[in-house]
Amino acid sequence: MLKQFFVVIVSFLVLLSIPWPGSGEQLTILHTNDTHSHLYSFGPLNNYGGIARMSALIKELKQKNGNVLTLHAGDVFVGTFAFNKYLGYAELDIMEELYDAMVLGNHEFDLGIDTLAAVLGGYATGDRPITLPLLLANIDWEKAGEGHPLRSFVQPYRVVDIGGLKVGLFGVVTTDSYNYSEEVNAILTDPYQAAGESAFILRSVENVDIVIAVSHLGKAADVAGLSQVTGIDIIVGGHSHDALFEPLIVNGKIIVQAGEFGKYLGELKLEVNEGNVDLVDYALHPITRRTKIDFTLIRELFKLRLGIYRDPRFGPVYTKRVAWARWNLEERWEEGNPYRDTALGNLVVDAIKAGVQEGGYPVDFALESNGYIGHRIYKGKVVGNDVLRSVPYGYDPESGLGFKIKTVLLAGAQILAGLEYTVSAVEYTDDLSMQASGLTFEYDSSKLPAPLGEFSRLDPASVRINGLPVDPNGLYWVAMNEQLVVLMASLGLVPFWEVETGLLEYNLVRDFMRQLKFLSYTSEGRIIDRAYQD
Numbered sequence: 001m002l003k004q005f006f007v008v009i010v011s012f013l014v015l016l017s018i019p020w021p022g023s024g025e026q027l028t029i030l031h032t033n034d035t036h037s038h039l040y041s042f043g044p045l046n047n048y049g050g051i052a053r054m055s056a057l058i059k060e061l062k063q064k065n066g067n068v069l070t071l072h073a074g075d076v077f078v079g080t081f082a083f084n085k086y087l088g089y090a091e092l093d094i095m096e097e098l099y100d101a102m103v104l105g106n107h108e109f110d111l112g113i114d115t116l117a118a119v120l121g122g123y124a125t126g127d128r129p130i131t132l133p134l135l136l137a138n139i140d141w142e143k144a145g146e147g148h149p150l151r152s153f154v155q156p157y158r159v160v161d162i163g164g165l166k167v168g169l170f171g172v173v174t175t176d177s178y179n180y181s182e183e184v185n186a187i188l189t190d191p192y193q194a195a196g197e198s199a200f201i202l203r204s205v206e207n208v209d210i211v212i213a214v215s216h217l218g219k220a221a222d223v224a225g226l227s228q229v230t231g232i233d234i235i236v237g238g239h240s241h242d243a244l245f246e247p248l249i250v251n252g253k254i255i256v257q258a259g260e261f262g263k264y265l266g267e268l269k270l271e272v273n274e275g276n277v278d279l280v281d282y283a284l285h286p287i288t289r290r291t292k293i294d295f296t297l298i299r300e301l302f303k304l305r306l307g308i309y310r311d312p313r314f315g316p317v318y319t320k321r322v323a324w325a326r327w328n329l330e331e332r333w334e335e336g337n338p339y340r341d342t343a344l345g346n347l348v349v350d351a352i353k354a355g356v357q358e359g360g361y362p363v364d365f366a367l368e369s370n371g372y373i374g375h376r377i378y379k380g381k382v383v384g385n386d387v388l389r390s391v392p393y394g395y396d397p398e399s400g401l402g403f404k405i406k407t408v409l410l411a412g413a414q415i416l417a418g419l420e421y422t423v424s425a426v427e428y429t430d431d432l433s434m435q436a437s438g439l440t441f442e443y444d445s446s447k448l449p450a451p452l453g454e455f456s457r458l459d460p461a462s463v464r465i466n467g468l469p470v471d472p473n474g475l476y477w478v479a480m481n482e483q484l485v486v487l488m489a490s491l492g493l494v495p496f497w498e499v500e501t502g503l504l505e506y507n508l509v510r511d512f513m514r515q516l517k518f519l520s521y522t523s524e525g526r527i528i529d530r531a532y533q534d
Helices: 001-019 051-063 082-084 089-095 113-121 192-204 219-224 295-308 342-357 384-390 410-421 483-492 506-514
Strands: 024-031 066-072 101-103 156-164 167-171 212-217 234-237 248-250 252-257 264-273 278-287 321-325 366-371 380-383 405-411 434-437 439-443 475-481 496-502 525-528
Touching: 001 434, 024 051, 024 167, 024 234, 024 439, 051 066, 051 089, 051 264, 051 295, 066 212, 082 089, 082 295, 082 384, 089 113, 089 295, 101 167, 101 212, 101 321, 156 192, 156 248, 156 475, 167 192, 192 212, 219 234, 219 248, 219 252, 234 264, 234 405, 252 278, 278 380, 321 384, 321 506, 342 366, 342 434, 342 475, 342 496, 342 506, 380 384, 384 506, 405 410, 405 506, 410 439, 410 475, 434 439, 434 525
Parallel strands: 024 066, 066 101, 167 212, 212 234, 234 252, 366 475, 439 525
Antiparallel strands: 024 264, 156 167, 248 252, 264 278, 321 380, 366 434, 405 475, 405 496
């Protein structure tokens, strides 16, 4: 009797191990986004990120799971001295062993289309071409030029066979014009139309089992726009730097995003069965000191850092102290707080204004966009790479640093119109919002935004320049980075005069920090959103 019972149990266990007809295929998607050249760990005690940790975790999860696809949702470029030295090639070279595909983010285009092609081809650094599959569906190759070298590296979509699944991938990138040069804006097309066309081809021509959109549009656009596109199952997102600890389910699409700077690795487990894609499990794994290290990368990472140290433009930017922060200097405002100036924003604009004055150039006040302030300064020792991470954008080939500063002559009426524009979308993004030194103002985000030239959210009577009401007919010198001048002109707010100072934003912020020695900036109420006042 016992023997018969044993045979029954064994037979039952054997049956459980055999896939039943119609049972679904398992798929695991590992994903990151907006790593921004963070090859090395950062933060207090180097607690966060680092590609050696990310690599170890990716390899571990690939070994643990069966069918694994690893994706990057864009913005590998720009953010640390690793980019300013190697122009993104070093990251992509390491990523080839880890990722199955990535979408080009907006910052991949920061140095222009030709430079991006040169980096991918290895010409910019004297290396072999990059072979990591790159996706981008919303680009007009006829306008770019049919023979453009970038085309040999970029494809609109890709089909990957994983286990018993045929997986379709395509990529789309934001078309917000302020992110790009005129050259790039001219070749980008509607991302939603491109998504629909790619999904249709993958479904009807390639006959894939699942369609994954690798999106660099941002969470708001993924939710409101991309989720409306027929044929998509999964949206692996980036651009808005959102760490989504639970997937969003919108119109049947599963939307995920893994934060910023390699601080997290997303792990999405799915079951695909006869056209149905079901969520099985999801985790957003933190990359910290507790994460194992891939020691096969240590030699290469050491060599890369040594190259930065030996570059006379940079030196020991990862180790030499610039200043000491008494607490974290945040780059984003506190949710629900009416004060919309930030601790780091105040420091940056004060540094610009002081540096321009010391350089002997005219300035009444200074501005910087939240979108161009990259990351908080952590409490404790501040080194050069921390400074660059706070103001990482732009690229000057001679110095290897970022934006240069201009001082421009504007009428008070132009200033008022510009400020109204900068608060027109604060409920969706803070990228356009300003930080200011020598200028204060108030607005109300609960009101509907007004067309350019009209006022709704901004209270013109609240605007003060060095404590005095702004005169619409007066002229004022405003210090800002060179890209902000371009954005302003694109809105029709053309300065009466421009002065090239030649001053680099990084140098101004670094030197200002050195003079202070101890950083104790806070939010002061220079800018107030009345919608959040009691």
